[in-house]
Amino acid sequence: MDTRNLTDLAPATLAALAKTSADAAKESRDDLEPGEHVVSTIITLVLDAEVKVAVDHEAITPQKAKPWSLVHYLTVELNKVREAAGLAGVDLAKIVAMAEKVDKKLADKAQKEADEAMKALKAPTKSPRKGGVKVKGNAKLPA
Helix, strand or coil: CCCCCHHHCCHHHHHHHHHHHHHHHHHCHHHCCCCCCCCCCCCCCEEEEEEEECCCEEEECCCCCCHHHHHHHHHHHHHHHHHHCCCCCCCHHHHHHHHHCCCHHHHHHHHHHHHHHHHHHHHHHEEEECCCEEEEEEEECCC
16 A cells, blocks of 8 residues: 655644644553554544644743842852952841842942843743644544
């Protein structure tokens, strides 16, 4: 028997087949016994589906540096400078107490500088992403 590759199907048909067969496989997983299963079968399906494809877009990959990692790093660096100057170090409790008393204008200025620094870090992390594919439908075996 001559055969063709699945990739010979129209992309929308293949997307619908993938989604509907994945859903059916999940539903029947409990009936699949542990072990190896050799499968060689010819199937005919009736596939009724609607495939929606979103527009491709650029996305920003989230930064790996977490806010608390930044706080830790800044505390370590601050304590190095303070130690070199012969001053006592600071801990997180002391920093929180100081932050509660900070002038609003200074806090706004620091926020603006941090936002600009993050924009500079995030700019090179933009990358093209394919639009999502949503499928509504079903695949059935003919009676």
